[in-house]
Amino acid sequence: MSGPSSIIICLMLSMWTVLVPASSHPQHSQCKLTQRAALCNNSNLTSVPEGLPRTTEELQLHHNLIRTLHDNSLRYPSLTTLSLACNHVELLHANAFQYCKFLTSLNLANNHLYMSYPETSNALKTLPRIKILDLSENTLDEEMAAVLLENLTSLEYLNLSGNLLRRLDETSFRDLRRVKELDLQRNLLFEIDNAFDATPGLQRLNLAFNYLPCLTDFHMTQLVVLNASHNFIEWFISRQDVNVTFQIETLDLSDNKLLFFPFLPNASRLRNLYLSHNTVSFYEHLADDAAFPNLTATITFYNLRRNNTILTATLWDDSLHGDVSSLEILDLRGNQLQYFPRGFIRQMPSLSRLRMCSNCLERLNLTSEQFSGSLCELDVSNNRLKEIAADDVTLRALGNLTDLNVSLNDLDCLSSGLLFNLPSLRSADFSYNNIGICLPEEVEAGAGVAWNATASLRRLFLKGCHLERLPRSAFSGLSLTHLELSDNPGLRGQQSIKSLSATLHHLGLGNTHVGDLDFAAFPNLKSLNISRNSIARLPASVASLDLKQLDLRDNKLSSIPSAQADKLASKLHTVFLTGNPFNCCQTEWFRTFTTTKTVHMVGQSDIECTDLYQTRSIRDYPSFFCHEETGESIFWYILLFVPVCISLVGILMIVFLTVKPKVIHKSIKKKYFKPTSY
Structure with missing residues (x-):
């Protein structure tokens, strides 16, 4: 073998020894x-x-x-x-x-x-x-899961969500003695038979988004959090013969089919109870109703497998709700409650947030219900309330109430001292009632409510209250940051709002037919709603504000001047513009907003413009149809000009053919009728 050849082979072998290990292992x-x-x-x-x-x-x-x-x-x-x-x-x-x-x-x-x-x-x-094992979304059924969990005695957190578990029993988690948190949401569970008896350390259990029809033997005294929302649960009943205090703090039964208020443990540390979007109601009023003489008064629950009675309950006794003495949050939104049973609220001395919107309440007496002084949020919106009654002593006891929402009811008046005696009230929503604003001397006569009664108020909502006139001193003495007066068409007296010029951050004047209000008087304004007001020209004072959100929907704007658009685009974060008859050839403002990356035009694809008789999406309009100097469309001029030109050409041809037909005949004959060569 020659010298050069041997050198080349040696070099190749050395390169091979270097490259093979590198290529034989994943990079x-x-x-x-x-x-x-x-x-x-x-x-x-x-x-x-x-x-x-x-x-x-x-x-x-x-x-x-x-x-x-x-x-x-x-x-x-x-x-x-x-x-x-x-x-x-x-x-x-x-x-x-x-x-x-x-x-x-x-x-x-x-x-x-x-x-x-x-x-x-x-x-x-x-x-x-x-200690931590996540087996979620692996198409596992209960038998597969039981095999995978064998002998995993050290587990503390287990996630089996998003699988195909249907039924659980005492063998499902028999080796999980140390598990503290178990996630079983988004399965197909319809039955749980003593499945958690082998998990004495379990503290957090998630059963949401399954198909459970009921939970009628709840005896997990060590559990701290139970989420059983988004099932089909009609009954929740705790075991009544347990003398130990349940450690449960949060119970979520929202979005189920509950008919009755849950039968809670006799002794517990329950702080948060979520029961929204069920069909819960109270039925005590039926017990004395002569119209139902044969109405069943009791119901007995059995453990069908062992044929033992576990509970006999008097259905119409509304006191069967267990221990709620430590309850802080009670969420009953979207149920069918018509009233509070006698002494119901009184048994919740720690209650701080009561959410009762979208029910059937017709009357609320804060005095007889004896709300706790710890209450800071009361939401009874979207009910059928015609009256909210309270004496001065009760109102003064509600010294911690900061948020009050009574919107979407049938209120015509409020207690004269309601606002005077709530010293901590910061947000009040009276929207869509028939409550007016009046002067202090009119309050004494019971003619309305003076909104300047409480100096702590910061957010006031009066949408759709049929307001016609704002007294000049309506808001004097207040330091409102948020005032909502929309949906009061024909509202007069906007000058009274100027007393809030130093503090106001949000002003809602949509559908009020506002016209000449000078917004420059509100230097701190961040959000402005002047939608549905038939505004044809954007007020110049709007561009001078340091706005972050501007709502101009459903007005009569044909364009926004470039100078105003430039100023707004440098400040705005969100702008609403749909429902205006914009001119398709005056859209420089649109390009300004679209090229400014910090501005979000809500519903941009739905913003339309008009070109004579045609309406189309403003972003799809071809700009070459517009005359740059006048800002008018030349598309229709082109359409008119083309037929005229065609008509003129046709007329000229007819005239030419009529006047000189012989000349044309000779010309054709001279060109095409030539003698042949043979």
Whole structure:
């Protein structure tokens, strides 16, 4: 072998020895190393990268293409956190974690573990310190889940949401003695039979978005948070023979089919009770109704499997609601409540927030209900209230009330001292009632309410209250930051609003036929609503404000002057412009707003412009149809000019053919009728 050839072979062999190891292992150049974490997400990896530091403690492999975790895939003895979420994992070999004895957190969400779950179960059993396990969205049924969870006695958090679990029993979680939090939402659960008796340490349980018809034997005294919202629960009944204080603090039964107020534990630490969007009502008034002489008064609940009576309840006794002495938040929005039972509110001395909107209340007597002085939010909007009664002593006791919402009712008047005796009131919403504004001397005569009664008020909503006149001193002495007067068409006396010029941040004057108000008097205004006011020209004072939000919908604006548009675009964050007859050839303002990245035009695709007889989306209008100097469309002029030109050409041809037909005949004959060559 010649010298040069041997040298070339040696060089090739040396290069081979260098390149082969590099090409035989997956590259991890896609991974970002930070301290002791390797972030390899969205890297199209088909296997766990090798060559990472042996001291790696956290390995993230979200959104890759890994299907199998082999026995030697993980050679990182310091690993404590591993995430394989959103891959295509079907199988974990039995010794996949043989080098990961310190692994405490494993995320396998959104994979295909249902395909080889027995083998995967053997791999999970080799994790003696696992505390956090996420198996959500793996198409697992209850039998598969039970196999995967065998011998995982160290687990403290388990996520099985988004699977196909239908029924749970005492064998489902029998090895999870230390589990503290369990997420079972978005499954197909319709039955739970003593499934949590083997989990004495369970504190947080999520059963939301399932198909549970009832919870009638609640005896989990150690549970702190239970979310059973968005099911089909008609009854919630706690076991009444338990003498231990339940540790429950938050109970969420919203968006179910509850007919009755839940039968809560006799002794508990319940602070937050969410019952919105059910069909809860009280029925005590039916017990004495002669119209229902044969009405059943009691109902008995049985454990059908063991045929033992668990509870006999008097249906029409509204006092069956358990211990609510520590309740702070009660959410009863969207039910069918017509009244509060006697002493119902009185048993909630710690109540701070009562949300009762969208019910059927016709009367509210704050005195007889004896609301606690800790109440800071009262929302009884969208009911049928005709009266809110309270004496001065009761109102003074509500010294912590900061938010009052009585909008969307049938109120004609309020107690004369309602606002005078609420020293902490900051937000009051009386919208869509028939409550007027009056002078102090008129209050004494019972003619209305003086809104300047409480100096603490900051947000006042009077939308749709049929207001016709604002007294000049209506808001004097107030420091309002938010005033909403929209939907009071024909409102007069806007000059009274100027007393708030130093403090007002939001002003709502939509659908009030406002005309000549000088907005320059409000230097601190950040949000302005002047929609539905037939405004044909944007007031010049608007552009001088430091507005962040401007609502100009449903007016008669044909354009916005460029100077105003430039000023507004430099300040605005949100602008509403739909429902105006803009001129398609005067849209420089539109280009100003669209090119300013900080301005969001709500419903931009619905903003339309008019070109003579045609209306179209302003952003799709071809600008070359417009005359730059006059700002008018030349499209229709073109359409008119073309037929005229065609007509003139036709007439000239007819005249020419009529006057000189012989000349044309000779010309044709001379050109085409030539003698042949033969």
